[in-house]
Amino acid sequence: MKTAIATVSISGDLKEKLAAIAAAGFDGVEIFENDFLAFDASPREVGQMVRDHGLEIVLFQPFRDFEGMPEPQRTRAFDRAERKFDLMQELGTDLVLICSNVSPISLGGIDRAADDFHALGERAAGRGIRIGYEALAWGRHVSDHRDAWEIVRRADHPNVGLILDSFHTLARKIDPETIRAVPGDKIFFVQLADAPRIDMDPLYWSRHFRNMPGEGDLDVSGFMRAVAATGYDRVVSLEIFNDQFRGGSARSISVDGHRSLVYLMDQVRRLEPDIRIPVPAMPDRQAVSGIEFVEFAASSEEAQHLAAMLHTLGFARAGRHVSKKVDLWRQGDINIVINTEPEGFAHSSYVMHGTNVCDIGVKVADAQAAVERARALGADPFEQPVGPGELNIPAIRGLGGSVLHFIDRSSDLARVWDIEFRPVGDDNRPQNAGLTRIDHLAQTMAFDQMLTWLLFYTSIFATRKTPMLDVVDPAGLVRSQAVENSDGSFRITLNGAENYRTLAGHFLMENFGSAVQHLAFETGDIFSTAAALSQNGFKPLTISPNYYDDLDARFGLEDAFLNDLMSHGILYDRDEQGGEYFQLYSPFYGEGFFFEIVERRGSYAGYGAANAQFRIAAQKRHMRAKGMPKR
Numbered sequence: 001m002k003t004a005i006a007t008v009s010i011s012g013d014l015k016e017k018l019a020a021i022a023a024a025g026f027d028g029v030e031i032f033e034n035d036f037l038a039f040d041a042s043p044r045e046v047g048q049m050v051r052d053h054g055l056e057i058v059l060f061q062p063f064r065d066f067e068g069m070p071e072p073q074r075t076r077a078f079d080r081a082e083r084k085f086d087l088m089q090e091l092g093t094d095l096v097l098i099c100s101n102v103s104p105i106s107l108g109g110i111d112r113a114a115d116d117f118h119a120l121g122e123r124a125a126g127r128g129i130r131i132g133y134e135a136l137a138w139g140r141h142v143s144d145h146r147d148a149w150e151i152v153r154r155a156d157h158p159n160v161g162l163i164l165d166s167f168h169t170l171a172r173k174i175d176p177e178t179i180r181a182v183p184g185d186k187i188f189f190v191q192l193a194d195a196p197r198i199d200m201d202p203l204y205w206s207r208h209f210r211n212m213p214g215e216g217d218l219d220v221s222g223f224m225r226a227v228a229a230t231g232y233d234r235v236v237s238l239e240i241f242n243d244q245f246r247g248g249s250a251r252s253i254s255v256d257g258h259r260s261l262v263y264l265m266d267q268v269r270r271l272e273p274d275i276r277i278p279v280p281a282m283p284d285r286q287a288v289s290g291i292e293f294v295e296f297a298a299s300s301e302e303a304q305h306l307a308a309m310l311h312t313l314g315f316a317r318a319g320r321h322v323s324k325k326v327d328l329w330r331q332g333d334i335n336i337v338i339n340t341e342p343e344g345f346a347h348s349s350y351v352m353h354g355t356n357v358c359d360i361g362v363k364v365a366d367a368q369a370a371v372e373r374a375r376a377l378g379a380d381p382f383e384q385p386v387g388p389g390e391l392n393i394p395a396i397r398g399l400g401g402s403v404l405h406f407i408d409r410s411s412d413l414a415r416v417w418d419i420e421f422r423p424v425g426d427d428n429r430p431q432n433a434g435l436t437r438i439d440h441l442a443q444t445m446a447f448d449q450m451l452t453w454l455l456f457y458t459s460i461f462a463t464r465k466t467p468m469l470d471v472v473d474p475a476g477l478v479r480s481q482a483v484e485n486s487d488g489s490f491r492i493t494l495n496g497a498e499n500y501r502t503l504a505g506h507f508l509m510e511n512f513g514s515a516v517q518h519l520a521f522e523t524g525d526i527f528s529t530a531a532a533l534s535q536n537g538f539k540p541l542t543i544s545p546n547y548y549d550d551l552d553a554r555f556g557l558e559d560a561f562l563n564d565l566m567s568h569g570i571l572y573d574r575d576e577q578g579g580e581y582f583q584l585y586s587p588f589y590g591e592g593f594f595f596e597i598v599e600r601r602g603s604y605a606g607y608g609a610a611n612a613q614f615r616i617a618a619q620k621r622h623m624r625a626k627g628m629p630k631r
């Protein structure tokens, strides 16, 4: 099976598109007619340019409003088709997509359409051209692949076949299982696209909101399973109309596209073991079980400030690296590493971003397999020279140039702290605050990068995404979506800033790029944690009293309980089943980085979205009070 992508899916002129598509590893392209019309080179030159990139033109599209026309439009449609056949021969492609007629003057009738296709098939055959018929979800008479198939079946011509597009089928909630009834050799081409489930007119939804398989909410995998079951093994091609992608980086959108196809094929192969699906063998999505460590890059001076903050949070210094200027701070199962080496990766990260999280250790079932899978999906491996006494821990590049290390239980990697670190005493031990583990970490990025990282995490790790939420910042919207595993031991929230005036946007600007903006620690008892923190000199973020008044109105809380929340600056939320969530925030470290402490009780599975607006407003007040730039 070959992979391809439609030129309409990415930004740039035709030449830029082809370069990005080739670099991402696709075998072919669908030439979208307008991309060709807008480009000033002859069809022959364009065909050559495609082949010079090592690509093949697997489809020319779209040809509109063909079948079921009354005269004189019918004759015109046939003449128009002949002109496009000429063009296709110059380009060097033999397959054209005809999408179902949307013209108000077109006539219905399956036999009329079938007769038109038979006649066109005859003309195409003489020129070695094949015709594929696709049902648009908004076609005037044909909007269902089953009707398109019936027309193709009745057209009964070897040069006329069916084109399937996952969007049109799934958007209209047509059961993809119906595809299994179509003979594989009559399916000439398959286009794939996903989309977020939004209730809107299908044409508008299709032309603006499609995204890569796995990035949206449609069952593209179920669709592809049914296609594969027919024996279809020609091309799977991405046809993604998306406003954001049109304006994004052609390179990174192409890489995402290729990753989404490899991921999808790998999934389908696992679900349909009897079907031969030619995708390179790779380990399955890795089971994850939490965050083993978070490493900050800092200067010696800034490391002291960060350490002072960790101290107030109840962390004690627990180890020093055997050969490097790297300290380990620990509380419960939380390992925070501060790296102040004057060279190497952490140092470059510091020079680029200032103090920031440069490395995250993810607990996986099999570290080597995790790297193998990530590589098969096009992730960049990360390696740096291994110093004396150090372990070679498998790693890849993650968000914003940071690194993800993989730690498993089955090798020496499990003992990294004993092997690479010497224990040190902390003569100034703070009061332990009862923090047990990392509940989640929150990564901030530009909004248009969210899909990239969502796909990155969900394709490598056995995780799922939660629905996207809007978080209101006084200066604009921030979108938030989590990636988590099924038992909640691994949670990353992705926050996408739409402008630079929001708290998230300000962080992005000051940090020179995407990074972890906050770390949330878990406690089993938020009130005793709050008491211990206050003994350590911790000053929580101050929340408006108005918030607590509303909390009482919403939940009808006991006075004493409400007072406890208020006096410690704890935010509260409750779900429908009575599950509860408590949140306590630290002041900022630097230009917008902060810590959060959470307690989950019962079924609560969210992240306190209802509180986010009030927390952000409080943080902005705090920023102004500290004389940080007003945003």
Ligand SMILES: O=C(O)c1ccc(O)c(O)c1
Residues within 6 Å of the ligand: 061, 062, 097, 099, 134, 136, 165, 191, 206, 207, 239
């Ligand atoms: O939006 C459209 O018109 C359009 C055109 C061609 C396609 O293959 C398609 O899926 C949609």
Ligand SMILES: [Mg+2]
Residues within 6 Å of the ligand: 134, 165, 191, 239
């Ligand atoms: Mg299509």
